[in-house]
Structure formats: C-alpha cells, structure tokens
Amino acid sequence: MMLSELVSTAEAVAATSSRLAKIDALSQLLAHADADELPALTGLLLAAPRQGRLGVGWRGMSALDVTNAADATLTITDVDDALDTLAHTSGSGSTAARSAALTALAARATAPEWDFLSRSMRGELRTGALGGVLLDAIAKASERPAASVRRAAMLSGDLGVTARLALSGTAAELDAVGLEVGRPVLPMLASTAATPTAALEVTGRASVEYKLDGARIQVHRHGDEVGVYTRSLADITHRVPEIVEIVRALPAHDLILDGETLSLDEDGGPRPFQETMSRFGADVARELVLRPWFFDILHVDGRDLLDEPLSTRLHELERVVGEWRMPGIVTDDPDAAEQLSREALTAGHEGVVVKGLDAPYAAGRRGRSWVKVKPVLTYDLVVLAAEWGSGRRSGWLSNLHLGALDPTGEFGEPGEFVMVGKTFKGLTDELLRWQTEQFPPLETRRTQSTVFLRPEFVVEIAIDGVQRSPRYPGGIALRFARVKGYRPDKTPAESDTIQTLRALMRG
Ligand SMILES: Nc1ncnc2c1ncn2[C@@H]1O[C@H](COP(=O)(O)OP(=O)(O)OP(=O)(O)O)[C@@H](O)[C@H]1O
Incomplete structure (x- = not known):
C-alpha cells in the first residue's frame, strides 16, 4: 500500500468529528492493505511505530536540511524498512548514520507525507484517542464481532497483531488469542x-x-x-x-x-x-x-x-x-x-x-x-506553554498553560487541546529545573514572556473545581489549580477532556 493512502485517510479521520465516519474511513484503509503491512500501518496511525522508541526528537528533525519529493512513491513497507534501520542504528558514532537515514526518508516523502511521518515517529497523535475507533474499524473491516477484536487486543496488548489476525486469520484463530505469561495485557481501568x-x-x-x-x-x-x-x-x-x-x-x-x-x-x-x-x-x-x-x-x-x-x-x-x-x-x-x-x-x-x-x-x-473515588479532584492535562518566572523563579520556565483534550472538536479541531488555566503552584525547585531543560526542544514559537510547546507533556493537576470564564475558549477556567506531578506514563491522547471538566460545572 502507498503511504499517501494512509496519510490521506489519517487527514480525513482528523477532519471529521463523527465516530462512524472515522470508523468507515479506517476500515476501508485496513481492508485495502496487505495482511503483512497491517502491524506497520497501525503503528504509524497510532503514532506508536512497531519498532518502539526511535529516539528521534523535534530538534533532530527540524535540523534536517532536505527538500521533500514532489511525487508520492513511498510504500508502507519502504517506511517500515527505514524505521527498522533507524531503530537498529544506535550507540556511539551513530548520530551521522541516523541523520543520514532520516534525511533519505524525508527526501523520498512528499511534504504532507513527511509532516505525518515526523509526527508519528515522535509519538504525537493528531487524531486524538484513536485506539478505540481503530478497534471498531478492525471489527468492521474483518466482519468479526467487536467483542472478539477487543479481547484479542487486550490479551495481545498489540493492535497491529490483532488487525492482522482479524483480517487474515480465521474467527477461531482470533478467539484463540490467549493470556500468555510474559506478554503484558492492557490494564483494566x-x-x-x-x-x-x-x-x-x-x-x-x-x-x-x-x-x-x-x-x-x-x-x-x-x-x-x-x-x-x-x-x-x-x-x-x-x-x-x-x-x-x-x-x-x-x-x-x-x-x-x-x-x-x-x-x-x-x-x-x-x-x-x-x-x-x-x-x-x-x-x-x-x-x-x-x-x-x-x-x-x-x-x-x-x-x-x-x-x-x-x-x-x-x-x-x-x-x-x-x-x-x-x-x-x-x-x-x-x-x-x-x-x-x-x-x-x-x-x-x-x-x-x-x-x-x-x-x-x-x-x-x-x-x-x-469505580474510583478521590476526594481531591485531580485531572491529567497537557502543557501548552510555560512562562518565564520572576523573582525567586527568574531564569526558570514556571507558570504552565494547561490544556484539556477536545476529542470531538467541539471547540476547535478534533484532537486539539483547549486552554483551561495556568498555574505555577506546587512546582518544586526540582520540577522547575526539569521543565526548563525539557521544554525548549518542544518549542513551536515564543514571545518575550512565554515559550509555546508541542502538546507532549501530561501533568497531573489538583483543583477545587471549575468556574465559567469568557477568557478561555472552552468557557471554563480551573479554580485553585496546583501541580501534583508529571505523568510520563500517560500520552496526551489519554489526558482528561474538556467535556469532563465542563461536566463539573453541572455537578
Ligand atoms: N486498589 C486499587 N485498584 C485498582 N487500581 C488502583 C488501586 N490503587 C491504586 N490504583 C491505581 O488507580 C488507577 C485506577 O484509576 P484509572 O483506571 O482511572 O487509571 P488512571 O487513569 O491512571 O487514574 P489515576 O490518575 O486516578 O491514577 C490504576 O491505574 C492504578 O494505577
């Protein structure tokens, strides 16, 4: 399958807020692909390449001096091979080889393909919480019961493997995916x-x-x-x-x-x-x-x-x-x-x-x-920007701009983040130091006071509630927000939604 087909489907999925339309587009894509391409294809779609961490960052990518191709010629298999090379090139002296491999890939990709690939390789999901939608798309494309697909995904812990089994194996093979000691399963929530x-x-x-x-x-x-x-x-x-x-x-x-x-x-x-x-x-x-x-x-x-x-x-x-x-x-x-x-x-x-x-x-x-019961309200939000501190905090990136996920695009594009407040409360000296080191590579632009970031860091915030606010695009602002700590175990797609926060107003 051509990479361009995957990219245009991903764009169509991001552009619609209808779950059914997303499932439809994805199931057509899956049905078109060869069975052997499915693990690579799902990995790229979910921004979790099957090769695991590729060690490519925003800095390395933006430093590439390359002109993208005019015509789409890359296949999913070409990309998968290139990612294999990247994943296997590590250790001392590998920087030049990695950069050469990335440059070669970028030169073969068209501009929209490279935009998609570079986000996918860095683990950035544009399409919001896609995992559940993809499960339903696999069920639709394979005409297998959603419950069987869901269970196989839970037990294999791997959507790519599940897609291949559902689309190219028998119903019995899908149902036979079992618990295996040594292979982690998705956790119950x-x-x-x-x-x-x-x-x-x-x-x-x-x-x-x-x-x-x-x-x-x-x-x-x-x-x-x-x-x-x-x-x-x-x-x-x-x-x-x-x-x-x-x-x-x-x-x-x-x-x-x-x-x-x-x-x-x-x-x-x-x-x-x-x-x-x-x-x-x-x-x-x-x-x-x-x-x-x-x-x-x-x-x-x-x-x-x-x-x-x-x-x-x-x-x-x-x-x-x-x-x-x-x-x-x-x-x-x-x-x-x-x-x-x-x-x-x-x-x-x-x-x-x-x-x-x-x-x-x-x-x-x-x-x-x-069912969990936590008397202190805590939410996992995404850092959109940070302001330079003053006084005791001067020289450190301090006050955080916090965003809540908008999966349906009610306040903008689906999968984007809606700003709901700012805070520097609860930030220890250690966290200030850490932020100041970690944030600049994710910079998208800056003003004199503020560094704006790609939405990658999930931070757990305690609040007393929310209040109506005409200042923020979601119409609400956090009350007494304080930082509890970063959540490196969560991706931005798993963060809390603007709809969850808005529901607090009614509660
Ligand atoms: N007795 C318990 N049983 C289940 N989960 C527990 C228990 N004690 C602590 N936990 C933690 O609480 C979480 C359950 O909440 P949930 O499934 O919503 O996960 P979460 O999104 O990580 O939530 P949270 O941010 O509240 O920890 C589990 O992931 C686990 O890490």
Whole structure:
C-alpha cells in the first residue's frame, strides 16, 4: 500500500468529528492493505511505530536540511524498512548514520507525507484517542464481532497483531488469542464516582480497596523469570529488582499479577507519586525502595483467571500474595465503605477503588465494574506553554498553560487541546529545573514572556473545581489549580477532556 493512502485517510479521520465516519474511513484503509503491512500501518496511525522508541526528537528533525519529493512513491513497507534501520542504528558514532537515514526518508516523502511521518515517529497523535475507533474499524473491516477484536487486543496488548489476525486469520484463530505469561495485557481501568456510597450503588456488593497514589505495575512470572511492566506496558524489570525479588519468593511457578507500587517514608506514609515515577526513569535512585501492593491476579500455575468473577480472583490472590495484598474489605454496607475511605485518606492515600465482586477482568473502555473515588479532584492535562518566572523563579520556565483534550472538536479541531488555566503552584525547585531543560526542544514559537510547546507533556493537576470564564475558549477556567506531578506514563491522547471538566460545572 502507498503511504499517501494512509496519510490521506489519517487527514480525513482528523477532519471529521463523527465516530462512524472515522470508523468507515479506517476500515476501508485496513481492508485495502496487505495482511503483512497491517502491524506497520497501525503503528504509524497510532503514532506508536512497531519498532518502539526511535529516539528521534523535534530538534533532530527540524535540523534536517532536505527538500521533500514532489511525487508520492513511498510504500508502507519502504517506511517500515527505514524505521527498522533507524531503530537498529544506535550507540556511539551513530548520530551521522541516523541523520543520514532520516534525511533519505524525508527526501523520498512528499511534504504532507513527511509532516505525518515526523509526527508519528515522535509519538504525537493528531487524531486524538484513536485506539478505540481503530478497534471498531478492525471489527468492521474483518466482519468479526467487536467483542472478539477487543479481547484479542487486550490479551495481545498489540493492535497491529490483532488487525492482522482479524483480517487474515480465521474467527477461531482470533478467539484463540490467549493470556500468555510474559506478554503484558492492557490494564483494566476505572470510572469515577463522587462518594464511596455512590460507587457502591453502581457496583453492588464490592471489594472496597485503598487507592494508592503510586504507579501501576503488571507482573509476570515463569519460574525464576520475572517481568514487570508499566500501565503503558513498558518493560521496567531491570529498574525494580526489589519487586522482582518479592515476586520470586511467592508460592507459585507461573503468575500474572496486577498492582500498584509506591515507596514509603520513614513513618510509613506514602512518598509523592513523582518520586515513585523517578525510579522508572533513567536515573535510578536506589535508596528509594519500592514495595508492591497487588490487587488482582489473572493467572496462576496454568489456570487463567480473568474470566472468573472478582470474588474468585481475590480468593486466589490472598492465597498467593499474602502480606503483599492491597488493603481492603468486601462489603455492601455504605457506612463500612465510607469508613474505609476515611482510613485510606488518614493514612495519606488518594481514596478508594470500589470493585464489583461478580465482574471479570476486562480492559479497554473505562467500565462500571471498577469505580474510583478521590476526594481531591485531580485531572491529567497537557502543557501548552510555560512562562518565564520572576523573582525567586527568574531564569526558570514556571507558570504552565494547561490544556484539556477536545476529542470531538467541539471547540476547535478534533484532537486539539483547549486552554483551561495556568498555574505555577506546587512546582518544586526540582520540577522547575526539569521543565526548563525539557521544554525548549518542544518549542513551536515564543514571545518575550512565554515559550509555546508541542502538546507532549501530561501533568497531573489538583483543583477545587471549575468556574465559567469568557477568557478561555472552552468557557471554563480551573479554580485553585496546583501541580501534583508529571505523568510520563500517560500520552496526551489519554489526558482528561474538556467535556469532563465542563461536566463539573453541572455537578
Ligand atoms: N486498589 C486499587 N485498584 C485498582 N487500581 C488502583 C488501586 N490503587 C491504586 N490504583 C491505581 O488507580 C488507577 C485506577 O484509576 P484509572 O483506571 O482511572 O487509571 P488512571 O487513569 O491512571 O487514574 P489515576 O490518575 O486516578 O491514577 C490504576 O491505574 C492504578 O494505577
């Protein structure tokens, strides 16, 4: 398939706010492609190339001195080969070779193709939350039930592989995609309620558990081999040896566990989320010891548990992980749930998650089986710009301009971000330093006071609510916004939407 066909479809998808029209356009594209092209094609569409991180940044790309081609000649396979070369060219002395490979690719691409490719390679989604739409498009193009496609995607953790199987395999092959120890699955997510009582009304009898403000981990074990993965399925095994050791000591040979990890201070209180995440990054501060709290079990010793009700899974979890279990109670009594929530907050945690006892483990859309309750309102927003600080903060990029995702294009283009406020509250010296280093490579333009950025950084913001504001394009502004920390585990497409924030006005 020609790259130009992919690019014009991506443009058409970005240009319409109709979910059905998006599904239609994508399913036609998928049906046209050769089966072997599908993993590469889906990776490019989702701005998550199948080769993984390519290490190409805005700076490197904008420095290329190249004239794009006049005519479209590149195929998806040509691009995939070029990305293979880039991914395999690393280490010292590779800069020139990488730059040559990029230049060659840019010279073969037309201007619109190169615009698309350079965004896709850098992991920038123009098309908003495309994953769910693509799942439905795969179902439509392959004429397989959406539920089968969704399940295969959850279990393989890979939409490209799912697309190939759905479009070129048999129905039985698609349904046979199973849980595999060592291959991470998409995590189950929660919806939100205002109080534990309201959450219980949604779920019925439930496991009410502490919600720790740490980082999600999924752990796979086969004998002595242990793998630890993040919420976005990145492998962080070598960064968390203490968790590996704990999992190796559990009484099972094969295991898949879901949980949260966090480090504690000397008094046993939780350390800030930011410190936990720093352990996942490049500079490993080993003195911060992480501990896991497991809240779900998907497999144990040859037995898949994800279709079992939570009550069965919790029983197995208790048996296998013992003291490493997430604190919680099983109840249908609102008073007991409220009491546990108060306890969690007193211990410095974020709130509770209320989980229906009959529900199987299911990933994908946010379901009603898990409901989180956080008394402090926090939202994940995208940094659109930063202003130079003054006084004690002078020389640092400080006051952040915050944007909420507009997936449907109600206030502009679909997938763009609508500004909802500014804040520098909560920014520590360390964060100021970090921002000042990280932001300039993403600069799109600047004024004397402000550096405007490509929307790549997701930041978690606590607010007291929102208020009407004629000043901002979405008609609302955040009240008392303060920074809780960056969310490197989330992409801008996973950030909170303007519609979610506007709903607070009615609530
Ligand atoms: N007991 C628990 N059960 C499930 N998830 C928990 C629990 N304690 C903490 N968590 C965390 O809360 C998250 C559940 O909320 P959600 O599915 O909305 O994910 P999220 O978008 O990362 O949310 P948040 O920003 O609130 O952590 C999980 O991803 C997990 O990291």
